[in-house]
Amino acid sequence: MSLTDGAQSQPRDGNFETSELRNLAPSPNTGDSDTVLEARNVGVQFGGLVALSDVSLVIPYGKLVGLMGPNGAGKTTLFNVLSGFIRPNSGSVSLLGRDVTSASPQIRARMGLTRTFQLPDLFKSLTVAEHLSLGYRLHHKPKRLWTDLVTPRAWGKPDKAEVEQVEKILSLLGLEEMANVLADGLPTGLTRLVQVGLGLAASPRVLLLDEPAAGLDTNETRELSVALSRAVEQEGTSMLVIEHDLDFLLGITGFVYVLDAGRLIASGSPSEVAQDRQVQSAYFGTNG
Amino acid sequence: MLQYIVIGVVIGGIYAIFAAGLITTFQASGILNFGYGAIAFFIARTYYFLLVQHQWPIWAAALISILVIAPAMGFILWAALFRILQQATTLVKVVATIGLSVMLPALAGIIYGNPVISFSPGLVPYPVPSYTVLGVGISLDQINVVACVVLILVVGFVVVNMTEWGLVIRALVDSPAQTSLTGTNPKVAAAAVWTIATCFAGLAGVLIAPILGVNSDNYEFLIVAAFSAVLLARFINIGVAILASIALGVVSSLLNLWLPPTGTVSTGVIASVPFAFIFIFVLYEAVRRKVPSNPGGGGGALDRAITTGGAVSASHDKAQPSDFNTRPDFRLSGWRRQKRLPTAITALVILLLLPVLLSPFWTGRVALGLAFGIVFLSLRIVMGEGGTIWLCQASFAGVGAMVSAYLITDHQWPLIPAIVVAALLTALGGSILAYLTTRLGDLYVALVTLAFGILVDRLIFTIPVFQGSLNAGIPLVESFATNDTTFFYILAGLTLAVVLFVEHFRQSTAGLALSATRWSEPSSRALGLSVVQIKVLAACLSAVIAAVGGAFIALSYQYAVPATFDTIGALVWIAVFVTVGVRSTLAAVVAGILSVVTPAIFQTFFPTSISDLPPVLFGLGAVLLANNPEGVLIMHAEQGRRLIAHTLHAGRRIFPTVEARSSDVVD
Structure with missing residues (x-):
């Protein structure tokens, strides 16, 4: 099975072509116009520890891809490399056809790559809706960061488009009633949903989700999988999702990468990788 | 040797x-x-x-x-x-x-x-x-x-x-x-x-x-x-x-x-050597790009988990908005989201009536308190919103006072250009300091800013131009400031302008971004925010406001004296401000007035043997923060609200708990 089967190229208009982003060189590696994010031969070492070795993967436009692996496999390290929090010792990362290996997380975010974290990390003094508003403004109205200071806009009503986007995401994640609740003290399940919403509010081209279903019960997990599938279908957002729960991944993706001890050991449909002997060995210490 | x-x-x-x-x-x-x-x-x-x-x-x-x-x-x-x-x-x-x-x-x-x-x-x-x-x-x-x-x-x-x-x-x-x-x-x-x-x-x-x-x-x-x-x-x-x-x-x-x-x-x-060491340490770490985060001590994940009281549930099936702190609806205008607007207007009316009710002496004291309130409002941005422990604000206020006085008295500059120049200088200093400390842990920032303030005290404020004749500082007399009532109304207007600006900043996108960087730098960066830009902006605005406040403190005293802005002595400012309420704009103004009026009341109406009581009370208030981290104004406002609700509703238990409603007044 090919990962890009059926993927549609969906370049969208946006404001990411700022001067600092234009300085990024076109990626020499990206040959596939359907690819939104690509890692090639990525290697990361922490001292003598090899965290990632020769890892390559692609995320096509408008596809949700899973990333699995036992604890310590290097999944979060790979996320950190893809999102710019860690610079790899070897290999390269390209985003929308640009080589972003050395680009900061901020630049990648402005290009349309956002992520969530394994440990929910919200902005405690903001409400749920304010999280989404901030995510929306930073990507759709980035100049407001400065112009708000010298205009009376902050005293007026929020933009209609902003309200619509916030309401849409609240509805998508079932958070309408919690819109005006402060993030401080939210239960873990809600925190994870707000993190996903924060990522979606930026209308990203690619969203990296680090164990979004951890701590959710069965119903919540089902709701989340529906929400993610909708975001992919309706918005064309590409996603890479770390998850241990194979059933969760089965419901939302047709393609999964499996990492073990820093190496990519398998890729394919969830049912295919479930049958893979290396995967079974990695998870259960046995070949079957 | x-x-x-x-x-x-x-x-x-x-x-x-x-x-x-x-x-x-x-x-x-x-x-x-x-x-x-x-x-x-x-x-x-x-x-x-x-x-x-x-x-x-x-x-x-x-x-x-x-x-x-x-x-x-x-x-x-x-x-x-x-x-x-x-x-x-x-x-x-x-x-x-x-x-x-x-x-x-x-x-x-x-x-x-x-x-x-x-x-x-x-x-x-x-x-x-x-x-x-x-x-x-x-x-x-x-x-x-x-x-x-x-x-x-x-x-x-x-x-x-x-x-x-x-x-x-x-x-x-x-x-x-x-x-x-x-x-x-x-x-x-x-x-x-x-x-x-x-x-x-x-x-x-x-x-x-x-x-x-x-x-x-x-x-x-x-x-x-x-x-x-x-x-x-x-x-x-x-x-x-x-x-x-x-x-x-x-x-x-x-x-x-x-x-x-x-x-x-x-x-x-010579007196600056220990503090210069701190700065060299920070520069060394910056060059090495090794960023010291918060030092350890005081517990780990288990300790945090067991001190939340087990309130955090993994599921949100039963979670209702009423279980949490809320704010006004996000669709409303900025004005309508100001829940405390009636309180603020009432406070303003009372403030404006004070010169009618008080003698010129007490009017002057309140005016001086308002000038301190402006300095505290600067802390509202950097500490209240940014969460940064910034212990050198007195130095920025001092630079505002000393440079303004120097330009006005020694060079006959008009007031406003002199304050603008002083504010720009502090903005530059604040920006550099923020840039150097952006990625340091909270405690490191506290120590570095404290050292910065002491260095300013020892190296800048000791130069002869700021010492004035007889080492008594620089006279700063403006005709409008010699009349207590006139000066009061000018300061009241200025304080109102600064309050509106601070609230404007809080509601702006930059204000939301500052709150975001306070709670999670990784999530902020993942959103595309430059943590350095936002923190430098906050420090810059804060330093400018502090400088303006400092200049008006000097105008109130009619003298710019470095000792007024001594960093160690001004730690009491921090204690008063945080005690009254670090996350309330109104509390900043109240703290400013209290810090001046309380000692004056003790000096005027009480025996000299207990003239040291105000610092004891301020210090005790700060110590009590351990139990009421949001500050006494918020605590008492909530108690007052509960009392009124209790009276009006004849004891019907329809009002929420202190914990559930405390955020309502944190605005």
């Missing part, structure tokens, strides 16, 4: 004693005790009271003060304060211990009186014997200091590294909860550490009294100097801290030899 080195070793030994105590208690509880110098002063003052004022023998005075009062004080402070503070935020920890440093000297003044004590006997009977070592004369008092350092080093090393108690103390650093799972009672261990550390503070206080006198300012200065060694030791290594302390002492002493013997510059440079 040997003479200077020996003196340097003695001075460094004093720093070392304090540094060792600070690190030990920090390791046991995660609290850097800004009040450690005040504790040492209090015990030294007790010793002096018994020995000199009541003619007790040395052994009895030492026994009671060092071995009875000091440990009792240590235990009481642990039980009443440090035990509760252990899981508090860094801001609350810092401010509560600053409160201690404000409260204890004032309390000593009330109990023991306020004589100027420039010399006090130590543990050696007078006349103090002196010896010649390698051709250098050294007194027994000085030898005692060095012996104390050696004792701490040896005993500390043996206890920490070779005994079971040491193992427990080291385990406490990482997790009191995990330590308790081994069958050890972490509270007993922590109480013992605080008790013993307070004894050492008392011993140090008594030992240095013959060298520095019993003066609380000297003790405060020493403790801040000892912070340099603590920082260099990264809050962990007592051995490194002692070596660093000795090095600091020797360098300071040798500068005495190499620099001209007189002159304010020499004095300023």
Whole structure:
């Protein structure tokens, strides 16, 4: 099975072509116009520890891809490399056809790559809706960061488009009633949903989700999988999702990468990788 | 030169004693005790009271003060304060211990009186014997200091590294909860550490009294100097801290030899050595790109988990908005989201009526309070919204005052251009400082900004142009400021403008972004925010507001005097501001007025014997933050609301709890 089967190229208009982003060189590696994010031969070492070795993967436009692996496999390290929090010792990362290996997380975010974290990390003094508003403004109205200071806009009503986007995401994640609740003290399940919403509010081209279903019960997990599938279908957002729960991944993706001890050991449909002997060995210490 | 080195070793030994105590208690509880110098002063003052004022023998005075009062004080402070503070935020920890440093000297003044004590006997009977070592004369008092350092080093090393108690103390650093799972009672261990550390503070206080006198300012200065060694030791290594302390002492002493013997510059440079060390440390770390985050101590994940009270549930099936703190609907306009607007308008009307109700003197006091309120409003941005522990705001206010006064009085500039230039200078300084400290942990930022403020005090404010004739500062007289009522209304208008600006900033995208960077830098960066840009912006705006406030403080006094803006003295500003409410704009103005009017009330209406009570109250308020981190204004506003609701609804229990509604007034 090919990962890009059926993927549609969906370049969208946006404001990411700022001067600092234009300085990024076109990626020499990206040959596939359907690819939104690509890692090639990525290697990361922490001292003598090899965290990632020769890892390559692609995320096509408008596809949700899973990333699995036992604890310590290097999944979060790979996320950190893809999102710019860690610079790899070897290999390269390209985003929308640009080589972003050395680009900061901020630049990648402005290009349309956002992520969530394994440990929910919200902005405690903001409400749920304010999280989404901030995510929306930073990507759709980035100049407001400065112009708000010298205009009376902050005293007026929020933009209609902003309200619509916030309401849409609240509805998508079932958070309408919690819109005006402060993030401080939210239960873990809600925190994870707000993190996903924060990522979606930026209308990203690619969203990296680090164990979004951890701590959710069965119903919540089902709701989340529906929400993610909708975001992919309706918005064309590409996603890479770390998850241990194979059933969760089965419901939302047709393609999964499996990492073990820093190496990519398998890729394919969830049912295919479930049958893979290396995967079974990695998870259960046995070949079957 | 040997003479200077020996003196340097003695001075460094004093720093070392304090540094060792600070690190030990920090390791046991995660609290850097800004009040450690005040504790040492209090015990030294007790010793002096018994020995000199009541003619007790040395052994009895030492026994009671060092071995009875000091440990009792240590235990009481642990039980009443440090035990509760252990899981508090860094801001609350810092401010509560600053409160201690404000409260204890004032309390000593009330109990023991306020004589100027420039010399006090130590543990050696007078006349103090002196010896010649390698051709250098050294007194027994000085030898005692060095012996104390050696004792701490040896005993500390043996206890920490070779005994079971040491193992427990080291385990406490990482997790009191995990330590308790081994069958050890972490509270007993922590109480013992605080008790013993307070004894050492008392011993140090008594030992240095013959060298520095019993003066609380000297003790405060020493403790801040000892912070340099603590920082260099990264809050962990007592051995490194002692070596660093000795090095600091020797360098300071040798500068005495190499620099001209007189002159304010020499004095300023020598006194700045420990604080220059802090700056060099930060620059070194910045060059290495090794960013020190918050130091350890005070617990780990398990400790945090078990102190949330188990309130956080994994599921949100049953979660309702009413279970949480809420804010007005996000679809409303910025004006309609201001829930406290009626309260603010009422407060404004009352404020504007004050000149009608009060005498010119009290009108002038309130006007001065408003000027302080403007400085506190600057803290509202950087501390209240940004969550940064910024301890040098008095310096920015001071630069605003001194530069404005210099330009207006010495160069006949008009008022507004002079204030603009002063504000731009502070904006530059604030931006550079923010840039250097952006990625440091909270405690590092607190220490670096404190050092920055002290460097400004010692190196900038001591230059002759700011000292004025007779070292009394620079006169600053504007005709509008000579009339109390006129000045009041001008300041009221200016305060209102700053309040509106601060609220405008809070509601702006930049304000939301600042809140975001406060709580999670990784999530902010993942959103595309530049943490550096936002923090520099906040620091810049904050410094500008502080400078304007400082200029108006000077206008109110009709004199710009550096001592008004002394960084260590102004720690009480931080205590008052945070005590009243760090996250409330109205509280900033109230704190400004209280900080001026309260002492004036005591001076005017109460006997002089209790004139030290306001600092005790301010300090006590800061100490009580451990129980009410949002501040007293919010606490009392909530209590008032509950009382009104109770009265109106005849006891029907329809009003929410304090916890559930506290955020409503945090705006």
